[in-house]
Amino acid sequence: MKIHFISIGGSVMHQLAIALKRKGYQVTGSDDEIFEPAKSNLLNEGILPKEIGWNPANITADLDAVILGMHAREDNPELIKAKELGLKIYSFPEYIYEESKDKKRVVVGGSHGKTTTTAMIMHVLRHLHKDFDYMVGAKLEGFDQSVNITDAPVIVCEGDEYPASTLNKHPKFHFLFPHIAVITGIAWDHINVFPTFEIYLEQFRIYIDKIEKGGILIYNTADETLKKLVEEHHRTDIRYQPYHIPTHHIDNGITYVNIDGVEKELSVFGNHNLLNLYAAWYVSKELGITISDFLDAISSFTGASKRLELIAHNANTNVYRDFAHAPSKVKASMQAVKDQFPNRKLVAVLELHTYSSLNEAFLVQYQGALDKADEAVVFYAKHALAIKHMPDLPKEKVWEGFGSNKNVTVLNDKADLDAWLHQHIYQNANLLLMSSGDYDGLDIKAFANEITK
Template structure:
């Protein structure tokens, strides 16, 4: 197979390129900019383009497939030539499906918890030494890459609802056709793509329609929006498996879970992680894992990167970093930390960084999200607004939207840094939530200073 990537430097695109090279395919690719860690990964695998920019001469009639990344525009010269030659052009998920037609496909969809649930399934299958391919959106301990494509009989995929490519505007998870489908929950997001909640909701109805005949839908029945959708959109040719928070207890900051009579202490915590775990269990059960095997494996799962990741700890303080940015994710993450350490003061610091979270019209969606925090802080960079070509976000609209008494709002990183260093973290939890990097602030250094390590 001879495959060419347009926008090979994408965070997941370059991982697929490496996976296909490892499979023995002839792989080429181009991009107009490539950043770390993609650059080093491509160099290490001999796939870094000789020069930056687009090169239509690389588009030849003998290519078996052209894979188009989200970064490429509709007038990309390589794309135009590939179209003129009548070559097969795939978005990332369309190509993943081509590589997995003969496999059992497990797809994890939902507005939140996708990465963690996918990672949990992968972790258990690996612990059981079962052969499987995968596609996940974050670094996971024990896995060298975030994409693997081999001759394995199973593939586990994180199913994103964001558009597949510049040519294919439908969500990525519409192209994966699962046998085992999961929906973790539904909360409006990506308002730049789905301007109304009903349009967003429709994507999940379509996802349910894409489940292979005879397949199963595993869904979070504690999510009222999701439960209502499933109950109003039933299929007679698939099975349904609802789930909720499983049986568990918390003692001295440690959560112990019980699944069908099998019990073990966990290294992760919070109702949202327990929900993710329960969804992962039902998927693993479909793949032949029994309760004792599942619980034994999941007991040493430490989480995906930036999902309640412990940055530092001391005798009476823990500092966590989390990817949370959407309202439902922020609320769940804050509640998880407060539930685990109810006697500690909780400092919750959220960076608004995505198109949705920086949109004034979206602020009301955050109402109540930070209620469980003792000290709530929201930071957003004027630079982020400029890069996204978005209008200014008035501070008072943020305060009104969150409706959190005493909420502090910063858009100057120096002021945020000064505030963070001035707080008393004795008997406290510090939760740093962002899909960005706080405009370059050294949060790992802050954690080291607080803990003295």
């Protein structure tokens, strides 16, 4: 197979390029900018483009496929040439499906928890030495790639609701046609793509329709919106497996779960992780795994990167880094840390970094999100607004959005955030750092190490 990637430098695109190269395909690519770590990864595999930029000469009639990344625009000269030659042009998820037509396809969708649930399934399968392919939106411990395509009989995919490509604006998870589908929960997000909640909700109805006949939908009944959607949008040609928070207890900061009479100590905690674990169990069960083997494997799962990741600690202080940014994710992470350590003070830092979170009209969705904190700060960088071409966001509007909580401080200057962090005493306290950004370049890891020495 001879394949060319337009926008090969994307965080997931370059991973697919590497996977196909390792499978033995002839892979080329182009991009107008390639950053680390993609640049070094492609260089090490021998498929880094020799020149930066677009060149129609890269597109030849003997190509078996052209894979188009989100970064490429409709007027891309290579895309125009590919159309003129009548070549097969795929978005990333469309090509994943092409490579997995003969596999059993597991797809994990949902507004929150999909990365962790996918990671849990992958962890269990690897622990039990099962042969499988995968596609996940994060770097996971024990896996050198976030995408792997081989001749394995099973593929496990994180199902993203973001658009597939510049040519196809439908969500990525509409193109994967699962045999085993999961929906972890539904909470409005990506308002730049889905301007109303009803439009967002419709994407999950379509996802359910994409499940292969005879397949199964595993869904979270603790989410009332999802539960109602499934009840109203019921198919008779697939099976349904509801799940909820499994039986468990917490002892001295350690969570123990009990499923089907089998109890096991976990390395993760929080109701959202317990929900994700239960979904992963039902997927594993469909793949022929016993509850004893599942719990033996999942007990060593420590979490996906930046998902309640413990980055520093001592006897009386834990510092967690978390990817939470959407309201539902923030609430879940806050609740998890407070439930696990009810006698410790909780200090929370939330950075607004996404288009939705920086939109003044969306801020009301965050009402009460930080109420579990003893002290909290909401931070946003002014240049993040400028990069996204968004209007100024007044601090008072942010404070009002979070419910005018007296425990919440709003800051938009990195120096002020640094000063706020240093003014607190972290004795018998947990610090929860939530962001999909980098706090305007503030060295959070260094600060975490400093306060736990």
